[in-house]
Amino acid sequence: MTLNPRNRKARDIELEVSEPATGRVEFPLIGTDRKRVEGLDVACIIPLLQACPGDETESLFACADRTRKGFVGDSVHIRGIIEFSNYCVRSCMYCGLRRDNRKLRRYRMTPDEILAASENGIRSGYRTIVLQSGEDPYYSASDIARIVEGIKAFGDVAVTLSVGERPRSEYATMKAAGADRFLLKHETADAELYRRLHPGASLETRIECLQNLKGLGFQVGSGFIIGLPGQDIATIARDITLLKELDVEMAGIGPFIPHPDTPLASYPAGDVTMTLKALAVARLALPHANLPVTTALSTLQKDGRQLALSCGGNVIMPNITPAKYRELYEIYPDSASLKDPEDGGIGEIAGMLKAVGRGVSATKGDTLPREKRPIPARDEASFQ
Ligand code: SAM
DSSP, rough: EEEOOOSSSSSGGOOOBBTTTTBBBOEEEEOHHHHHTTTTOOOHHHHTTTTEEEEEEHHHHHHHHHHHHHHHSSEEEEEEEEEEEEOOSSTTOOOOTTTTTTTTOOOOOOHHHHHHHHHHHHHHSEEEEEESSSSSTSSHHHHHHHHHHHHTTSSEOOOEEEEOOOOHHHHHHHTTOOOOOOOOOOSOOOOOHHHHTTTOOHHHHHHHHHHHHHHHHHEEEEEEEEETOOHHHHHHHHHHHHHHTTTTEEEEEEEEOOOOTTTTTOOOOOOOHHHHHHHHHHHHTTSSBEEOOOOHHHHHHHHHHHHHHTTTTTEEEOBOOOOOHTOOOOTTTTGGGGGSSSSTTTTHHHHHHHHHTTOOOOSSOOOOOOOOOOOOHHHHOOOO
């Protein structure tokens, strides 16, 4: 594998990689149609992730931005997230909500509180409500189903759930109640690393849950963490191809941020540029997907939202959890979302988007089924 730009103009950059089938792949894939880009495999992705600072990286980001524009347009979907419980039965080595973190004060919102926060969000203009929690069996599938029905009764809004691993039958109950989408990150595609970071859990089970969700008709989101101790660049490339194999509609890619009350407290945070490069490559590999700007990225980088929006991102998820609970949902310290106003700052976001030539989506932001996806005009579909 060679990587050889040496200060040439961005449009002239070539990243070469030996590839048995086609000999070599050029970057930024000048004149290549989207099918070839979507066919990226691990050997092809690694050099993109190794793009050097300067022209190469800029070229990758610009390519992802054009792809985003061509396939999902300039509108940004704004989803209001309510973090309704910080109880968790898991002990993920990186997460501040882990069961073994005895220092954290725990809370659960009542169904009425969740519905009130959802109604406020909908009044503020959100067309998707995301309900997230630690993995907390206190809420049965029918409890969640009733909450979903309650939110749906407020109007024409989508509901996304992110409540962890459950049996297929429980996901079916939630789907039958009207839940539209489900977020469950695979976290890392390296099965051995997954096992070490998630005691008592397995990547295999995680993937089975994602497949069950897909089979039930949810729009499914997965994603992974950049900078986990033990991860290397090949792992990240594999993370991206796994997203493709799972045929996800959404993918969240954020940096690891160490939490002082976890076993990974002393490890460095994930790299912001690598997070942006992974997001950009994910956009090339999954051009139709909804790719959020993660809060973890905005936490490490003040202008993280704007940067991620220019590298393939097209979704923002402001925090609309009632203020009294927010700082208790401490996945990692000093989350950027603590600064979000009670309504998530939807007005400020609209202003920021306008300033960067984007706009707030007027739709719920569903990912269209494969057969209904428009095929962009040739000049939008290619990456020149
Ligand atoms: N329980 C649900 C689940 O398992 O999908 C959702 C809640 S979980 C707290 C939400 C996400 O937080 C995880 O998918 C993980 O990627 C992220 N996360 C947790 N700790 C983190 C950390 N220290 N740095 C970055 N992301 C973290």
